[in-house]
Every structure is written in C-alpha cells, then in structure tokens.
Amino acid sequence: MVNDSVLNESVPAGRFEYAGLDRLLHERARLGILASLAAQGRGLAFADLKRLCGLTDGNLSRHLAALQAAGVVAITKDFHRNRPRTTCCITASGRARFAAYLNQLEQVVADASAMVRSQKHAVRRAPLPHGAV
C-alpha cells in the first residue's frame, strides 16, 4: 500500500503532526482578530473589531477571553462620551507569538502544497495505458 508512494515507512512518525502550529491562534476568527489588532498599535474598540471580523458579540467575546487569558491580547474598559467603551490591543508578546505562528503557518502551507503537487506530478509521470493515444 505504501510502496508506490512518496510516503514510506522511512518517513518519521509525526511527520505531518505540524506540532509547531500554535493551536490557540489556529482558528479562523482568531486569525482575523489578531490581524486586525496587529495593524492597530493603539487598539480597537470592541464594536470596530466586531465589524471588521464579521463576528457576533458572543463569538468575539469568547475568542477575546481565550486570547486574554493567554496574554495575547489586553482589554481595557473606560468611558467615552459618558458611555462604557471596551478597547482591545494585541500585547507585545502576543504580537511576537502571532508573527511566529504566521511563519510556521507559511511553512506548513508550503509543505502541504508540495504534497499536493508531488502526487500531481506522479500522476502525470505515470506511463500511459496500452492503446492510449
């Protein structure tokens, strides 16, 4: 089953574990939240972040709570024009962690794309069956 393949028994265990890919950040909504905040040195209001990421109040709150608990984002509450305001920032360590995650993700995409291409080439290189034009 594995003899005709680029993956044989010499391929080490965990070759496709992609363990370097930070699980906390590897979530579509969190990617959007962190990209928004990374571009925003002074933070974003909760309402703006919600609008940019196309999230509901509940979803954004849940993701922010997880990211805050890990020290990736910081959340401050104050009053602006007599109304309560929540501001979200990426922390310095959160920014570094996000940049490292993006580097890892870039490598994973390159690796997975190479796997897709390797098999396409293998199919293309296969001999034509008898009688094929």
Next chain:
Amino acid sequence: MVNDSVLNESVPAGRFEYAGLDRLLHERARLGILASLAAQGRGLAFADLKRLCGLTDGNLSRHLAALQAAGVVAITKDFHRNRPRTTCCITASGRARFAAYLNQLEQVVADASAMVRSQKHAVRRAPLPHGAV
C-alpha cells in the same frame, strides 16, 4: 482611537472575516491528514496515517468521519493477511478543495503578515522622544 491607524472607518465590514477559508479543513490535525493523503494516490492504512499525524485512534476517527461525511476522504475496509484493514484516500473533489484551501490560506498568511509588518514600520517611523540619543 482609529485615527493613527491603517484601519479606519473606510475599511469595509468583514475585512478580516477571512470567509474564504474553508472551516472544515482549517484544523491543525485535518491539515496533516490531508497533506499525508494528498501525497498518497492509493491511500494510507489507518495505522500509518495515525503514525504520520501523531494522533490517537479516537481523534483520527473523529476527523476522518467529518471529512468522509463531506466527501473529502473515502474510507474502505477489507482484509489483509486475514486481518481487517482500513484504508483512507483523499477523493478527487477533496484534493481540489484542499488545493483551493491552501491557496486561500497562503493569501491570508500574506495579508496577516502585512498587517504585522505595517505596524512595525509605523513604530519605526515614529519620531524619537526629546532627549533620546
């Protein structure tokens, strides 16, 4: 709060929703499973896939069930040397869907990386405080 930023009110709603990113495939373990299978035209035995992806029986089974339900992988069961054997393959449409996902993911990584860099540059370009050497 938003005046000093690359993100102002002219940025459209959902700018960072990354809606094109296929949620079924955007999971670390599934990325590994599909990269393994994409390189393997004739499929992989369950035990080999488990070894390559560093997953438990239960985790791999759950992910495969979700991918099979969506038509991304096909699973066949037969006997090999009198023992039951489970073989997993990526389907043709699953391969196309995975390739499309990887293309999207590459664009998202480039976009998010640009956000991280944009703020770094903004910080670098900021004037030095009075008295700074």
